[in-house]
Every structure is written in structure tokens, then in C-alpha cells.
Amino acid sequence: MSTYRDKFIKYLAVSVFCLLIYLVYNHFSHGVHSPYMTYLFAWPLILGALPSLLLTIRERAFRRHACASKTAARRQDEPVIAAGLYRTGLAAVTVSSLLRGILEIAGTSSVYQSRLMWVGAGLMVIGGVSWMLARRSRSKNIIYSKRPNVQ
């Protein structure tokens, strides 16, 4: 199972990839810019790598003060669907930003691009809120339960 540190590294790699896309596209765009292309790397960096980094730090702090079994329990209790929704939303927002950059540089727009942005943002909000709620309730279970649900 991947740790938050692994996720942080993956999101960082995606951010670097987005930066490379911008640099290559910028080379062929005759000096025409779009902030959605220029700052494409910021989506996975701010909304992916940064939360993962914070969770890595939190996890380490938790590990120092709690027993290993509780740490393992927290990891296994990752709300899969909520996290999946968030990741899917972030991917949609990033791809939508890339599309908008391409369209803006070409001087046009598309209703399908903006729809993708809204869908992505919606999934992120739903995923993020569900994730926090699920983590909160499961943390309570771990803290108050004498026998954590460790398989």
C-alpha cells in the first residue's frame, strides 16, 4: 500500500511533467501565453503534493506518539472511494486546465472544457469532504476502541 510519502513523490512527478508540457508548448506558441498552461503544474503541486506532504508530516508525528498498530490501522482505514473521487477530480481539473491553455493560446474556447473543470472541482469537493468526515469518524473509532480494527 502506498504511503502519503509515495503519493507526494507521484504528485511532484506529475507537477514536473506538467511544467515540461508548458515548456514544450511555450516553445511553439509564438509568445502567446495562457495562465492555464503556464501554471498547469500548480494544480497537482498545490492540491496533490502539498496535502500529501502535510499528511506525511502528520503521519510521522502520529507514529512517534502512537503505537505502530494504530498507525497501520490509520493507513488501512484510508477512505478509498473518497480519496479516489478526490484524485479523479484533481486529474479532471488538471486536464481541463491543459485544454483551456491549448484553446486560449489558439484563440478559441470550448463549453466541454469548462464542463470538465466544474465536474472535476465538484468531485474534488465531494471527495475531500467525504475523506475528512470518514477519517474523523475512523480516528475516533481507533482512539476509543480497545481493539483497533487491524486485519
Place this chain on the structure above:
Amino acid sequence: MRKKEKKRSWWGIATAVTLAAYSAFTLLDAFVIPKNVISAEAVTQTVYAGTGEEDDGTASGSVSNVEKNASDSSNDSEIVITDNSYTSDDVEITITEMTVDDSRVYVADIQLSDPSLLLSGLADNSFGQNVTETTSEIASDVGAILAINGDFYGFRDSGYVMRNGYLYRSTGGGDQEDLVVYSDGTMEIINESDVTAEELQAAGATQIYSFGPGLVDDGEIIVGPNDEVDQAMTSNPRTAIGQISDGHYVCVVSDGRTNESEGLTLYQLASVMQDLGCTVAYNLDGGGSSTMVFNGEVINNPTSGHGIKERSVSDIVYIQG
């Protein structure tokens, strides 16, 4: 544990495939798939079938009038064509080249006895998004002696579009500045937030181009030194059209994005138009679209991608030969 991992990987694959397919569709929709296509020929035929005669006072009637006048005027006149000029009873065109701030600029000075000879041509003789041909192909189709690229209306889904008297699109684009050509040949720069396309039609407009911005109005430059088209903040190939006096127009195309010709900023272009004596001047689509065709030959160096090549566009502005 494994089950969860498997679920995750399927989720990831499904997300990637869905986003890739959606992106491909969005790009095809924006750049390739023709949409909302209206045949200009059908528009004219509808007019004839509906009225039995050209002028019924509607916009569609104007289409017939404009085209009929143009074809009548071009008949039976003595024509003299050189490498850089065209002279007939109704049309005088002189092409000159100049260098402005390290940029090659092509100027077509046009004198018309009949303003209806200033016309618009559509790619594939049809209105629609992603319906494109090169400027020289459209010019050849319509028999133009001089043509420049138009406003590339097909790249946007808003902004008034009127061509040869027919109103194809009346959806405004907010604060968009348009160039209106009236039936008497007068050019005017309007703002779409101030007037509807239908009002312009009622006022006698025959052409409305929506790209912009306006460069010169009442002989004064109306763009600032740092104004640009959308996100572009650089020198570029440019296309502009302007009016000097009644029946006297000027079309300007500048090369750009090459070592030989850097390209003009909007302000530089506006200065060129003002220096040529324009009372009204307007910026049309530029960049790779900028093309000037005279007597069947492309006379500038259009840049498409990283080579000298004509880009396909939605429409042209032309003088009937």
C-alpha cells in the same frame, strides 16, 4: 488489501481512459468537426425562391444585391494588371511594400467606384465553425483580384457575423469591438455592448467583422502601446483594413515571427494605418492567418507553425476582379 489495490488501479485506468477520450473529443470539437454549417449558396437561393426578385428589404435580399452589383460592375471594363497594380473602370489597386521597425509590411491601396465591390468570402462558400480553406483558395473560388484573411469568426462561438448583407450570427461577445461596413461603403467601429446586430442590419450594414480591436477612429489611434489581442504580448504577423475616404480603402498585412520580419505590435500597426491616412482602421485576425493574395498569388510570407505556409481560415475580405 490486494482487492483494494486492484480496485484502485482499475479506477486509475478508467479515469485516464475517460479523460483521454473526453480531451480528444473536446479538441476535435474545437478544431476539426464542422458545426452549425449554413451554405451561403443556399442563403442566396432561398432569397430568390422566397421573393422572386433580389430586393425584398430583408438582409437576405441584400446578399443578392451585393453580389449582383459586384458582378455587374466587373463586366465590360478595360483591365490593366501589373505585378503590383490592377486598374479597371471601377477598381484601382496598388500594392506597395515597406519596412516598419524591422517588419515587412504590405499595403494595398484600393479605390472603388462602387463600394459593393468590397466583399467577403467564406471557406467552402459556407458559414460554420471548423469550415476552413486557405485565403488563396477562397480568393480563387470567388474570383478575387485582391484578398486578405478575415476575422476567423469560426474560431469563436460569439461575436456578430454579417457577410455580404446576411446576418449569420447575432450573439454578442460582451465588450467586443466590431468593424461595420455599410451599404454606402462607410466603415464604423462599434461595440457589441452598445448595439445589437439586428439594429446594425436595419441601419444598412452589409459586413460585420468581429475580431479587433479597433485601431483608428476619427483619425486617432485608439489602442494603447501595451494593448494586445487576448494573451499575446508580442510582435506578430498582422492584418488590418481601414478607410481613408469614400470608396478609398487600405488593406495592410505584415509578416512576423521570422528572422527577416519580427512583426508588429497593435500600436505599431495602428500607427501605420494612421500614417496611411485612415480615418477608421480595424485589426483582423493575425498570426498564422495573416495573408494577402493579389491576382492569385500570395504576396506576403504567412507563417503556419514554424514554416512559411498558408493557414486555413474561415473567411476573407476581397475585392471582386
